[in-house]
Amino acid sequence: MSAGLALWLSEQFQVARPAATAVALLPAVPGAFLAWIAYRDARADAAANAEAKARTLTAAVTAAETRQRAQLIGPGAHRIDLIFRHRSEPANNATGAADEGRLTDVVDYYRRLRPARLVITGEPGSGKTLLALDLLLGLLTHPERTETDPVPVRLSLASWDTDRPLRDWLAEQVHDQFRDRGVTAADAWLLLDRHRVLPVLDGLDEMDTVATPVGQRRAPRALEQLNTYQHPTGNAPVILTCRTAQYAELTALDLRMREAARIEITPVTPAQAIAYLTARSTSPARWTTVFDTLAAAPECALAQTLNTPWRLNLAATAYEERHPDTLGYLRDPADLLGFASRSEVRDHLLGIYLPAAISQHPTRPGCYQSDQTHRWLAALAAHLAPPASAGVGTDLVLHQLWPMAGRRRVRTADAFLTALLFLALDALLLTQVPMGLSPRELLGTAPVMLLGLGALLQAGRAHPQRPRAARLQRLRDSAQRRRIVRKTLRGLGAGLAGGLAVGLGVGLTVDFAVGLAGGLPMALTGGLTIGLVSGLAGGFALGLTSPAVPATHTSGLTSQADPRHLIRDDLVIGLVGGLTFGFAGGIAGALTFGAAFGLTFGLIAGFTGGLVGGLYFATGAGRRYVIFLCCSRGRLPWRLGAFLHWAYGAGLLRISGTAYQFRHRELQDWLTTRPRA
Structure with missing residues (x-):
């Protein structure tokens, strides 16, 4: 490709073939520089202990x-x-x-x-x-x-x-x-x-x-x-x-x-159950009738139900709940003696477990109403219920929940909002430039059209991108910050080299093909400006996503995983990238075309390309998650991640890697069949 470009330049503009070849190879310089950095980092990481x-x-x-x-x-x-x-x-x-x-x-x-x-x-x-x-x-x-x-x-x-x-x-x-x-x-x-x-x-x-x-x-x-x-x-x-x-x-x-x-694992014996409930209760005397029944009739429905740690935890949580004003106990354990079958005891315990766990939340009791919590968790449980040929769903991964609102509905909404955003930004751009119908001007709109078409294709994908592996929590650790600074400086060097190459290429093309006086200085100014800002942004992103160094304190890399971080970091990287390129375009336009017209044109053009590129080529998972929330209004809370983490704190959910799971499959199955409290 570079050889063909060199031949074309030499034939069209009578440029010496060595000079044309050098011009054609200039855009490859930043790519080669970045490839060398990546190769060196990969070798260093592979040799790690x-x-x-x-x-x-x-x-x-x-x-x-x-x-x-x-x-x-x-x-x-x-x-x-x-x-x-x-x-x-x-x-x-x-x-x-x-x-x-x-x-x-x-x-x-x-x-x-x-x-x-x-x-x-x-x-x-x-x-x-x-x-x-x-x-x-x-x-x-x-x-x-x-x-x-x-x-x-x-x-x-x-x-x-x-x-x-x-x-x-x-x-x-x-x-x-x-x-x-x-x-x-x-x-x-x-x-x-x-x-x-x-x-x-x-x-x-x-x-x-x-x-x-x-x-x-x-x-x-x-x-x-x-x-x-x-x-x-x-x-x-x-x-x-x-x-x-x-x-x-x-x-x-x-x-x-x-x-x-x-x-x-053998069933819990009545003696073990009595010892556990005694230890969990602040007033064991309230449980005397239950203890007597467990000891005297180990084959009764109550004893056969309270023979697992899970059910014992349900009973202890539900019957230790107190009134928020009087601090009196809301339930008497003797009520457990009034059920004739194991299924009745189970359904009773599950029915009172949710409000009890909500009121006893260690940090935010009563943040969500009991009926709201039941309805939202039941909707999530129903989403996990599989078709006959699939496995049992257990993982609530935020960026994989979007089919819950309807695959066609979410993808259609995604494509519609894509077109709306792109057309709005493009309309602003067109208002700043008087457009004619010459072939050259029509050809100049091709990159914009291709960008919009690519964004629409991304919005309509059946499977959006996985979240980017950014780690914003690295900013809290001094060793990680030093690593990010080094990566940013390397990106700055690569950006300047790339801006110089692009500026030379564009400037020579403008001079030779268009005949515009001063095309080379203008192109160099714009190319170096965009290369500078892009290099800084790229180096910063590389520092966030590259392999980490050992943390200098325990609140950094060894902290508890939070499944919400994947979506948060993915969106932040895309939005910051889009805004960065927007400001870069504004600065480049002001330096190239003048302070007034150039700044306005550059900002609009930069934000058009940056936001569309950032939201649709860098943050597919995060963007699709936001669209899913918009399509789920009334069925799920707007701050779904915050609700799930609150439910984890209440003991209703647990965390497994990057997913939330229901505390127990029995709770999940029970909620599946009961959409409302």
């Missing part, structure tokens, strides 16, 4: 899962010492498994297994996730842990498309969950290649529905890949959770995780 990356991941996992366990346990950090029993399979069992164990010694139980592959099963609400969390955190804090031990990372299996290889999915999940703490995609692959990640895979039972044909289910394919997941000494360590009934269905088809120990 695996131990340092593992320490970064360890700190991130420890911080996130400690908060997650505290949120699941609830006030007072009272835990039931769950009992589990080993269930031997006909073949391919791990060695070293004792017949019985408890939550308090699960770490030692796991460390004796050879190979270190464990399947945790139990009934719904039996505490599988809590046991896995205790095991994960216990492994990270065990006194005999060494720097070469793998880092346990908890992942939700519901999001795995098993047509993808396991290692690809693991690398993507590790990066997505911990990129805010500086774990890049290259880091994730490095850790997997060095066998420094221990997958803790939660929810094998959530990959399929009962109606899914066996041959189309994802769980069997997941087990096949887990059985081929190897490291140099044999089968790689894995921790897996699944409901007992679903795992039994798989084992009946001779499908199981091989070379693993399977344990099953």
